[in-house]
Amino acid sequence: MISVRTVLVGLGLAFTAYLAARGLWWTSPVGRPLLVILALGLYLVTTWLCLFWERRPSRRSGDRDPAPRQPTVLPVWAAVLALACAVIVPSAISVAVGPQSRTELFATWYLGGIGVLMTIVMVRRRPWVAWSGMVALAVASILWMGVGAALALGLVGSIVWVASAQLLVASMNRAARDTSRLAQLQRAASAWQASQSGRQRERRVQVQRALAVAGPVLARTIATGGELDDEERLSARVAEGTLRDELRGPRLLDDDVRTELAAARRRGATVTVLDEGGLEGLDETSLAAIRAQLAGTLRTSRSDRLFIRTAAHDTVAVTVVGRSGASDGMSDEDAVDLWSEIPRDPEPPAP
CATH class of the missing domain: 3.30.565 (Heat Shock Protein 90)
Known part of the structure; x- marks a missing residue:
């Protein structure tokens, strides 16, 4: 069965590959193509590292099966690499394509690309790094192409992606806390129910033992109208003491x-x-x-x-x-x- 995580990782991989391919679809001459390729390579390596790299939890021999995996915290070195990519790639692409092509589709891919990268960083629980990268992207894109062009060509969409990812992570954290609390309540309820069942069984056993001890004496007392001989009175006293023992x-x-x-x-x-x-x-x-x-x-x-x-x-x-x-x-x-x-x-x- 394909999990939701696998689908999301596949979508992230396909989207980054699409943006990188769009960066190579040059419709006008590029002044420094090698710089464009190097920037694309840095972006792809960084994005895929942030997407796939995670430290697998060690399992001891007596541990139970782990719970369904959630996105782990991105390592510090990967977060620094992602922030460096957000700083370097926009300026590198803008310098490489030249002033005449900075608003072309093959030159503005980094607006969506860095947005996707920072969305991944946000999902990997590095919110400060993600928003720092978005600030770097906004500053670089506005400096190289202007406020209006940057906002119109994808900066707003990238900001919305990162903000939505932060809201999603917060919702996931709340859901995880609620699930843990519900599991604790369920365990407490199960323990209480087991305790009550045990007490009910104990009471049934005590009632059955009381009937076994006092039943014959009571039946004889009723049958004789309370007129008991010495042996029967002794049996009644023994039965009474036995019942007290069972209770005390x-x-x-x-x-x-x-x-x-x-x-x-x-x-x-x-x-x-x-x-x-x-x-x-x-x-x-x-x-x-x-x-x-x-x-x-x-x-x-x-x-x-x-x-x-x-x-x-x-x-x-x-x-x-x-x-x-x-x-x-x-x-x-x-x-x-x-x-x-x-x-x-x-x-x-x-x-």
Whole structure:
């Protein structure tokens, strides 16, 4: 598929070749033909260098495919060469053809030619060089052929080309910025949508787990009109505690931890699970090791009251405190019969 850039480059190449050919179509004697040919050669070489020369971006092995190419900034040496061409060619052609032919078509081609060159320079993002070249073209053409002739024979059109190119480049820059901003917004929207989808899936899982835990107890309560025996009341308390665990500390739970929490409640212990932050930066492997160590701690515990909290600490991930006896005050150190700190990077459980 032919790109827009290829079409524009082809048009620029054809137009410069046409202007150069018109400069060689002499309809009257030329005093210094060699000077005309040298000026044409300088113009063609400079224009085609500005049209085609660009530094190819280096691609590393891990880079993605580059975006569609836009006109790159013209190198400084090429911009200086283009400005020198805008200064030299008009005077060289005017001197070479002589006073009697300076307004002939083969002698005024440089008005359009330098305009095309400065348009290319403008598109290659050298606006100051382009307008400096246009000033040089205007001064030289007015000095050699007069204000009226210069304006009538192509100077105005060249100025319009360069101004239009500047407006086009400004529009392209705005479009590129808008495209980048739109891409950022699209990525943010996609991330938000993915986050919402993840939360919806998590809520569905929690609802399904809640129904699985509390559903049988609720069904039995409704069926008996609230008249439950001791075992059913214990199951209801265990279900209530399990639901609280799912809401307050879901990142601490897996099947083994849930089993040990239920066993602790069935033997009469009061269990409180709180996730107060500190586990956000851990991967699944570290979380699995923490849960395995927590399950082992609960399995050996015989405390009447268990407090399980995450810790926003550099080295400690979870703190497990067990208390027994009649005292309710946390200041009573004798009542603390379990104190366990699970590190953020525990040893993985043995297979």
